Amino acid sequence: MTDVDDARPLSEPVYRILLALRADPLHGYAILQAVEDDGFTLGTATLYTALARLRDDGIVAEVDPPEADADARRRYYRLTAAGRLRIDAEARRLEALLDLARRVPGEA
Amino acid sequence: MRRLALALYRRLLGALRPDLAPVADELVETVGDRLDGRGRVGAARIWGVEVADLLRGGIERRWIAWVYDVAAARRGIRRAPFTAALVVASVAGGVAALTAAAALLAHVVVDGLPYPEAHRLVSVAAQRDEAGAGPRALRVVEWEAYRDAAASGTGGVESVGASWRWTTTLTGAGGPRRIPALRVTPGWFETLGAEPRLGRFPGGAPDDETEPRVVVSWGLWSREFGGDDRALGRTLVLDGTPHTVVGVAPRGFRPPDGEAEVFVHHGPGTEGWIGRWLDGVARVAPGTDLEALARRLTALNDGAARAVGVSTGWSAHVRPLHGAVFGDIEPALRLAAAVAGLVFLAMAASTLGLLLARTMRRRGELAVRRALGAGARHIGRIVALEGAGLALCGGAAGIALGLLVGDRVLVASSGLVPLADRGGVARWGVVVGALATVGVGLLAAGLPAVVGRTLAHTTNPGRGARSGGPGPGGRRGRVLVAAQLALAFVLVATAASLVASLRALGREPLGFRSASAAAVRIALPSDRYADPAAVVGFYTAVGTALSSRLDVDAVGVGSDLPLGGAGSWGTAWTPGASDDDGVPVLQRTAAPGWFDAVGIEVLEGRDFTADDGAEARTVMVSRTLADALWPDGAAIGRRMAPRRDPDGAWATVVGVVEEGRYEGVEAPGRPQYYEPHRAAPWTEMYLVVRGPAAVRDPAARVRSVVAELDPQVPVEDHGPLERVVERATAPRRLTGSATVLFALGAVGVVGVGVVGTSGLAMDRRRREFAVRRAVGADAGGVLLALLRGTGWTAAVGVSVGLVGLWLLAPVTEGLLFGVRPISPGAVTLAAGALAVTASLAGLPALFRALAADPAEALRGD
Numbered sequence: 001m002t003d004v005d006d007a008r009p010l011s012e013p014v015y016r017i018l019l020a021l022r023a024d025p026l027h028g029y030a031i032l033q034a035v036e037d038d039g040f041t042l043g044t045a046t047l048y049t050a051l052a053r054l055r056d057d058g059i060v061a062e063v064d065p066p067e068a069d070a071d072a073r074r075r076y077y078r079l080t081a082a083g084r085l086r087i088d089a090e091a092r093r094l095e096a097l098l099d100l101a102r103r104v105p106g107e108a
Numbered sequence: 109m110r111r112l113a114l115a116l117y118r119r120l121l122g123a124l125r126p127d128l129a130p131v132a133d134e135l136v137e138t139v140g141d142r143l144d145g146r147g148r149v150g151a152a153r154i155w156g157v158e159v160a161d162l163l164r165g166g167i168e169r170r171w172i173a174w175v176y177d178v179a180a181a182r183r184g185i186r187r188a189p190f191t192a193a194l195v196v197a198s199v200a201g202g203v204a205a206l207t208a209a210a211a212l213l214a215h216v217v218v219d220g221l222p223y224p225e226a227h228r229l230v231s232v233a234a235q236r237d238e239a240g241a242g243p244r245a246l247r248v249v250e251w252e253a254y255r256d257a258a259a260s261g262t263g264g265v266e267s268v269g270a271s272w273r274w275t276t277t278l279t280g281a282g283g284p285r286r287i288p289a290l291r292v293t294p295g296w297f298e299t300l301g302a303e304p305r306l307g308r309f310p311g312g313a314p315d316d317e318t319e320p321r322v323v324v325s326w327g328l329w330s331r332e333f334g335g336d337d338r339a340l341g342r343t344l345v346l347d348g349t350p351h352t353v354v355g356v357a358p359r360g361f362r363p364p365d366g367e368a369e370v371f372v373h374h375g376p377g378t379e380g381w382i383g384r385w386l387d388g389v390a391r392v393a394p395g396t397d398l399e400a401l402a403r404r405l406t407a408l409n410d411g412a413a414r415a416v417g418v419s420t421g422w423s424a425h426v427r428p429l430h431g432a433v434f435g436d437i438e439p440a441l442r443l444a445a446a447v448a449g450l451v452f453l454a455m456a457a458s459t460l461g462l463l464l465a466r467t468m469r470r471r472g473e474l475a476v477r478r479a480l481g482a483g484a485r486h487i488g489r490i491v492a493l494e495g496a497g498l499a500l501c502g503g504a505a506g507i508a509l510g511l512l513v514g515d516r517v518l519v520a521s522s523g524l525v526p527l528a529d530r531g532g533v534a535r536w537g538v539v540v541g542a543l544a545t546v547g548v549g550l551l552a553a554g555l556p557a558v559v560g561r562t563l564a565h566t567t568n569p570g571r572g573a574r575s576g577g578p579g580p581g582g583r584r585g586r587v588l589v590a591a592q593l594a595l596a597f598v599l600v601a602t603a604a605s606l607v608a609s610l611r612a613l614g615r616e617p618l619g620f621r622s623a624s625a626a627a628v629r630i631a632l633p634s635d636r637y638a639d640p641a642a643v644v645g646f647y648t649a650v651g652t653a654l655s656s657r658l659d660v661d662a663v664g665v666g667s668d669l670p671l672g673g674a675g676s677w678g679t680a681w682t683p684g685a686s687d688d689d690g691v692p693v694l695q696r697t698a699a700p701g702w703f704d705a706v707g708i709e710v711l712e713g714r715d716f717t718a719d720d721g722a723e724a725r726t727v728m729v730s731r732t733l734a735d736a737l738w739p740d741g742a743a744i745g746r747r748m749a750p751r752r753d754p755d756g757a758w759a760t761v762v763g764v765v766e767e768g769r770y771e772g773v774e775a776p777g778r779p780q781y782y783e784p785h786r787a788a789p790w791t792e793m794y795l796v797v798r799g800p801a802a803v804r805d806p807a808a809r810v811r812s813v814v815a816e817l818d819p820q821v822p823v824e825d826h827g828p829l830e831r832v833v834e835r836a837t838a839p840r841r842l843t844g845s846a847t848v849l850f851a852l853g854a855v856g857v858v859g860v861g862v863v864g865t866s867g868l869a870m871d872r873r874r875r876e877f878a879v880r881r882a883v884g885a886d887a888g889g890v891l892l893a894l895l896r897g898t899g900w901t902a903a904v905g906v907s908v909g910l911v912g913l914w915l916l917a918p919v920t921e922g923l924l925f926g927v928r929p930i931s932p933g934a935v936t937l938a939a940g941a942l943a944v945t946a947s948l949a950g951l952p953a954l955f956r957a958l959a960a961d962p963a964e965a966l967r968g969d
Binding site: 027028029032041043044045046047048049051052073074075 | 121125127128131133134135137138139141142157158160161162164165
């Protein structure tokens with residue numbers, strides 16, 4: 001399990017993958033489509049490399065496919081509780097960064 | 109098309125990203141989903157993006173893996189600094205030896221002669237059929253016959269030229285200076301394939317036949333004329349005679365037989381043409397049979413000789429010019445390269461032994477890595493990187509060292525290796541050294557990696573650090589040690605033979621005494637010393653002045669310096685002798701006091717006096733000539749002549765002298781006779797000073813005396829006679845020194861190898877020693893058991909080395925003087941030296957084994 005409080009920065013592809021999984025479990029191609037819909041291009045190999053590492057770190061987990069999808073070759077991934085905390089931590093980090101950028105030099 | 113694209117993608121995925129194999133099916137399916145529903149162009153673009161993504165990920169993954177592995181290998185090397193230092197030193201020594209020797213050999217064999225299509229150049233000489241005196245220079249009549257044959261295309265020769273080397277006096281702004289010079293015939297430059305840098309080569313213009321013309325070297329043109337094109341037509345004063353500059357030789361051009369600064373046109377009508385001896389060179393068609401060519405040229409000789417009334421019976425002697433130039437040094441360089449190859453092999457065996465021993469000692473660590481999840485390939489790669497890294501470090505150091513040594517050898521052997529100063533050795537050194545380094549690197553990386561992978565698979569991680577475990581067994585270690593011992597044995601025995609050969613050469617009687625004597629060469633300008641009495645008077649005055657002013661035991665002048673070359677050949681006859689009774693003989697000139705000065709003993713009769721040569725003709729003969737002409741032993745008072753029909757001008761023998769060696773230290777003295785200088789007043793003579801004054805810069809003292817008599821007379825320093833002897837023995841000393849160095853290196857390499865392999869062997873026998881100690885054997889008993897095993901290894905190594913020595917004997921025999929290639933002394937010395945080295949190198953491992961706690965060793969197993 002990863003320590004979600006360490007707030008290490010996530011790379012942009014990984015963060016977008018996690019954001020795509022916030023609502024429902026998705027398979028690989030669906031994740032790619034979701035990311036692409038947001039205007040970001042992600043390579044398939046990069047996606048599966050990231051998913052493997054996120055799964056090892058306990059951020060995502062495999063789930064059974066919904067009955068409507070009968071294709072057994074597709075695996076579905078969902079966000080774990082630790083994954084949701086990790087998304088929030090990254091969001092806070094980005095907000096802090098944004099605040100820092102908006103602050104006018106010399107003001108308190 | 110979709111199927112093909114996905115199949116290709118799957119292949120790339122397997123090759124570049126093996127880590128994604130568990131999700132490969134799903135991944136490829138996803139890519140397929142992305143391709144679906146797009147046009148051909150869109151699908152192709154997406155496929156390209158996916159492949160690029162695959163490549164980027166693969167490269168990153170591999171790069172990161174290599175960075176980690178290199179770091180792990182570096183840590184591994186740091187943990188064993190002693191082994192690392194030994195491996196680097198061993199590789200550096202072997203690569204340096206190979207780099208230096210092979211680069212020097214490539215200089216001769218690969219670079220060869222600096223002329224276009226040099227393989228078509230041959231040296232042409234003459235050989236008297238019945239004299240057995242070996243090849244010698246051509247006579248003018250032979251050269252003219254070959255030239256005419258070349259011009260008409262009938263002799264099988266495309267072009268021919270000839271030269272005559274001498275040292276001339278250049279009179280310029282800085283006073284008279286002696287410079288190397290060649291007289292060259294028309295066609296000589298063209299035969300060698302040279303093009304003039306400026307002007308022309310003489311031979312084509314009508315007035316070339318009589319006018320003194322000279323071509324200057326690029327160096328002299330730059331120095332004397334500042335590289336000015338207007339040098340053409342200007343005058344150079346050589347030996348007091350003005351010569352018109354008609355051309356400049358190309359930069360870097362040099363004659364086959366050494367350096368020359370001026371090339372004086374020489375041909376029919378020029379001074380001294382008739383009676384000149386010439387070094388012939390010819391260009392022949394590709395694939396010419398040289399023996400057949402020699403027969404064709406020989407067939408021309410007699411006809412030409414009869415036409416001008418000179419002696420017949422001379423054969424043409426033709427050999428490749430490459431052999432004529434490099435023939436003396438090439439065998440020595442080949443031996444040096446062979447010896448260096450042996451050193452390199454010994455080094456490779458040593459390195460391998462050290463690295464295998466190191467890998468064996470790490471079996472525990474490797475097993476732990478394996479247990480923690482590292483793949484066997486990964487472990488093998490770390491071990492390979494360690495070996496390759498050390499080999500590369502050693503190889504780089506070895507190349508640098510080898511180039512330095514090669515350069516120093518060339519500098520030290522100046523004049524010994526022909527064309528050594530032309531450079532280019534470094535290029536071959538780097539090539540050979542790099543190839544050697546790659547070879548060692550592959551060896552050092554490959555085998556230890558295989559062993560490391562095996563050990564990681566088969567060793568129990570919990571006990572691996574202490575147990576014997578499988579892997580390279582003791583037999584392999586013993587084979588390595590035996591191989592190293594065999595190679596080192598050959599080297600040490602060969603070095604011992606070469607040293608013994610040098611000692612035998614030093615004991616060889618030379619017929620003269622070199623100690624406490626020094627020589628200079630004085631050249632009187634022939635235009636101002638045309639009168640024989642003036643020549644003799646000048647040299648007599650110099651001798652008298654030196655004797656009165658300096659602390660000398662003897663002063664003398666003579667035409668030839670011992671070890672300076674054969675000299676002029678002739679035939680000696682006695683009154684009433686038949687045509688077949690002539691004896692080939694070398695002719696020399698000597699003034700009174702010459703034999704005392706040069707240290708040639710007068711065996712019978714007397715030395716020349718000032719009266720000899722005035723009226724009645726007198727000669728002194730060497731011991732072998734006296735024996736040949738008058739076998740009854742009474743030579744004094746007998747008569748001889750250097751011509752078949754002397755018309756009554758017989759010379760009376762007044763003295764018999766020891767045979768001085770003129771042609772080389774190893775060449776037995778040939779029959780020779782001396783005429784008094786007064787009868788043959790040569791203008792260029794050697795002056796030798798013997799005594800205390802000879803050791804304190806005699807050339808400067810002679811110069812001051814000569815300058816008082818005639819400031820325009822140059823004096824050329826030839827140094828102490830001992831240096832003359834040193835120069836004559838330089839090739840053998842070079843080979844001997846190089847081999848001794850290589851042999852010392854090989855002994856060191858063997859020591860390094862034994863340190864590694866004995867450590868390995870001892871490590872493997874810890875349990876055996878522990879059992880022996882546990883059941884009551886003392887350290888002496890264990891040592892005895894150990895010696896029995898190593899004794900066999902040493903015996904095998906020495907036996908194989910003896911076979912190697914026997915196989916090399918045909919090569920080494922030609923480089924030895926007075927000793928045999930396989931002698932009991934050399935064999936004993938080599939065996940003893942290696943026994944001592946191996947024993948000393950094996951001591952640390954032995955002490956470690958004896959000091960080990962038996963209980964601990966047994967528990968570990």
